[in-house]
Amino acid sequence: MGGDHAPRAPVAGALEALAELDAAHSIQLVGKTAVIEAQLAALAALAASAGARGSSSARDRLEIVEAPDVIEMADKPTAVRGKPNSSMMVGLKLQQEGKSDAFVSAGNTGAQMAASMLLLRLHTGLRRPAIATVFPTSKRSVVVLDSGANVDCSAEELTQFGRLGATYAEDILGRKNPAVALMSIGEEPEKGNAITKEAHALLAASGLNFIGNCEGRDLPAGACQHGDLDVVICDGFVGNVILKFFEGVAPLMIRMLVKEGLSEDAIKKGLRPLDYSEHGGAPLLGVKGVSIICHGRSSPRAIKNAIKIAVQAIDTRLNEHIGRRLEPVVAA
Amino acid sequence: MGGDHAPRAPVAGALEALAELDAAHSIQLVGKTAVIEAQLAALAALAASAGARGSSSARDRLEIVEAPDVIEMADKPTAVRGKPNSSMMVGLKLQQEGKSDAFVSAGNTGAQMAASMLLLRLHTGLRRPAIATVFPTSKRSVVVLDSGANVDCSAEELTQFGRLGATYAEDILGRKNPAVALMSIGEEPEKGNAITKEAHALLAASGLNFIGNCEGRDLPAGACQHGDLDVVICDGFVGNVILKFFEGVAPLMIRMLVKEGLSEDAIKKGLRPLDYSEHGGAPLLGVKGVSIICHGRSSPRAIKNAIKIAVQAIDTRLNEHIGRRLEPVVAA
Numbered sequence: 001m002g003g004d005h006a007p008r009a010p011v012a013g014a015l016e017a018l019a020e021l022d023a024a025h026s027i028q029l030v031g032k033t034a035v036i037e038a039q040l041a042a043l044a045a046l047a048a049s050a051g052a053r054g055s056s057s058a059r060d061r062l063e064i065v066e067a068p069d070v071i072e073m074a075d076k077p078t079a080v081r082g083k084p085n086s087s088m089m090v091g092l093k094l095q096q097e098g099k100s101d102a103f104v105s106a107g108n109t110g111a112q113m114a115a116s117m118l119l120l121r122l123h124t125g126l127r128r129p130a131i132a133t134v135f136p137t138s139k140r141s142v143v144v145l146d147s148g149a150n151v152d153c154s155a156e157e158l159t160q161f162g163r164l165g166a167t168y169a170e171d172i173l174g175r176k177n178p179a180v181a182l183m184s185i186g187e188e189p190e191k192g193n194a195i196t197k198e199a200h201a202l203l204a205a206s207g208l209n210f211i212g213n214c215e216g217r218d219l220p221a222g223a224c225q226h227g228d229l230d231v232v233i234c235d236g237f238v239g240n241v242i243l244k245f246f247e248g249v250a251p252l253m254i255r256m257l258v259k260e261g262l263s264e265d266a267i268k269k270g271l272r273p274l275d276y277s278e279h280g281g282a283p284l285l286g287v288k289g290v291s292i293i294c295h296g297r298s299s300p301r302a303i304k305n306a307i308k309i310a311v312q313a314i315d316t317r318l319n320e321h322i323g324r325r326l327e328p329v330v331a332a
Numbered sequence: 333m334g335g336d337h338a339p340r341a342p343v344a345g346a347l348e349a350l351a352e353l354d355a356a357h358s359i360q361l362v363g364k365t366a367v368i369e370a371q372l373a374a375l376a377a378l379a380a381s382a383g384a385r386g387s388s389s390a391r392d393r394l395e396i397v398e399a400p401d402v403i404e405m406a407d408k409p410t411a412v413r414g415k416p417n418s419s420m421m422v423g424l425k426l427q428q429e430g431k432s433d434a435f436v437s438a439g440n441t442g443a444q445m446a447a448s449m450l451l452l453r454l455h456t457g458l459r460r461p462a463i464a465t466v467f468p469t470s471k472r473s474v475v476v477l478d479s480g481a482n483v484d485c486s487a488e489e490l491t492q493f494g495r496l497g498a499t500y501a502e503d504i505l506g507r508k509n510p511a512v513a514l515m516s517i518g519e520e521p522e523k524g525n526a527i528t529k530e531a532h533a534l535l536a537a538s539g540l541n542f543i544g545n546c547e548g549r550d551l552p553a554g555a556c557q558h559g560d561l562d563v564v565i566c567d568g569f570v571g572n573v574i575l576k577f578f579e580g581v582a583p584l585m586i587r588m589l590v591k592e593g594l595s596e597d598a599i600k601k602g603l604r605p606l607d608y609s610e611h612g613g614a615p616l617l618g619v620k621g622v623s624i625i626c627h628g629r630s631s632p633r634a635i636k637n638a639i640k641i642a643v644q645a646i647d648t649r650l651n652e653h654i655g656r657r658l659e660p661v662v663a664a
Binding site (some may be wrong): 138140149186192193215217218219220221235237238245248249250251253256257259267308 | 347405417468470472480483484515516518524525527528540547548549552553566567568569572573574575576577578579581582583584585587588589591592593594595598599601602603627
């Protein structure tokens with residue numbers, strides 16, 4: 001029920017995902033049954049009129065789970081406690097009860113984080129989960145975290161983000177010994193604010209493949225002076241500002257290029273790989289389970305990609321690996 | 333002597349500025365006399381071979397001031413104390429002694445800041461100066477500060493940046509009652525980190541036309557939910573990350589569009605207005621005088637624009653207005 005294009009985008013995205021996933025996977029659509037059924041019927045009619053082959057096999061692996069309430073996009077995160085029958089809470093409870101393996105939503109991000117912490121709980125040694133965003137670059141994609149869940153972070157928390165991000169890069173992006181960098185304002189260890197300088201020292205001693213500080217310009221380049229990037233660490237304030245700024249820069253550039261006489265369609269097509277909302281969801285790392293946060297304006301394709309990332313997280317045992325990676329921190 | 337293209341860019345930029353400024357203005361070129369004279373001769377030969385009319389009138393308003401030492405780009409800011417005969421120190425001393433009205437450099441930014449604080453001193457009530465960057469947007473240009481001089485800022489300092497930026501927007505950009513916004517991660521006052529939440533309250537009571545929080549995406553748009561932007565406040569860590577990130581995004585987008593078959597020349601031409609390094613310098617606000625910091629890779633055109641901003645700062649009495657605007661803070 002969540003997101004700017006609900007229920008169409010989540011329902012259509014689920015069908016697209018099932019068409020691509022093998023028959024062992026099934027999807028539960030959580031929300032108002034009547035609304036979901038109407039959406040499924042509308043999509044089926046559309047597919048039939050377009051002469052598409054029936055998606056009956058996909059439909060067989062789709063279950064509807066009733067949830068009468070909805071967390072609205074404007075609700076505060078605390079709203080989840082007052083709405084235990086919302087699709088957000090019911091969906092995550094399925095995972096808590098072992099009836100599902102992962103949860104994907106394009107709904108209210110703060111509420112999804114609160115509900116995930118409440119029902120899935122955090123790995124020992126963490127105070128809050130982090131949102132990881134896979135960012136397109138000139139080289140390989142880079143995991144940026146935290147991208148908005150934590151605004152005032154300690155150096156210890158930034159170091160934990162390094163552990164979470166490195167595990168994600170290994171399991172989901174297939175990187176071996178991923179290179180972790182700390183976002184700062186200069187490549188040298190002594191450049192940065194008080195927290196990043198402290199985090200630099202902790203990261204250097206963390207056992208991670210910490211390559212050093214990177215700067216703002218290194219993120220789109222996918223590399224810094226110390227080497228290619230796999231994971232970039234920052235607090236959620238900086239991560240949120242960068243990612244939203246990035247969202248805003250593309251329209252500005254498109255406007256200027258169209259003014260110059262270039263084709264708007266060609267520009268938009270060319271820049272499509274940069275649209276990280278299309279890349280699938282941002283995993284909430286640190287909770288004991290799988291909770292994937294999708295951009296509010298996710299398309300069916302973005303939802304499909306998020307579901308495939310959720311499947312990968314299950315298949316690679318991401319959650320278990322994160323727990324193991326955090327162990328030395330707990331022991332220390 | 334400073335910058336990636338010195339001495340050519342500063343010398344050529346000075347000549348270009350003199351050609352556009354009225355005869356009452358003159359420029360002192362500070363550095364190694366022989367190097368500067370050779371550069372002037374080379375530029376004159378180039379102009380003559382191109383059949384350009386003589387720039388003799390410009391040359392008459394150009395004085396060379398000898399400074400045997402140079403602050404290198406890699407020097408630490410503290411290097412200025414050990415190099416009193418560097419072009420940076422000699423150039424700023426001219427202003428301290430009343431022999432010039434403004435200083436412009438594309439050299440080592442940290443050193444320019446340190447030398448400016450040392451020789452020009454700060455307005456009462458300030459702990460450090462701020463670097464203001466004029467950022468191109470889809471609407472009017474926006475002053476962003478601090479863009480790198482201050483990494484750990486208090487809420488009081490962020491509020492002072494508001495006063496500095498508003499005065500700059502009035503005097504240099506001609507804005508009346510400039511709209512000041514605080515960079516955060518949500519439009520509401522309660523969104524942000526501990527410092528921005530505190531700063532929001534101080535700014536609301538500051539007497540400035542404070543319109544509220546803005547988000548990363550609002551900067552390229554030039555507007556937030558609260559209205560059009562004239563000034564955006566952030567700490568120097570966030571400002572530096574955003575501006576460097578912006579520098580890095582354009583090459584990434586150009587690469588993707590060229591891949592799509594669009595003309596690289598047309599793209600670069602279209603995006604030229606976005607290159608803030610071309611807009612002239614970033615003023616160091618808060619020092620009692622005029623010190624304009626140019627990007628290291630400034631072209632002659634960028635240097636020329638920086639010189640014209642320096643002239644505007646003098647003509648509009650920016651420095652005096654800043655002092656007056658900070659008075660209530662001092663009295664309180």
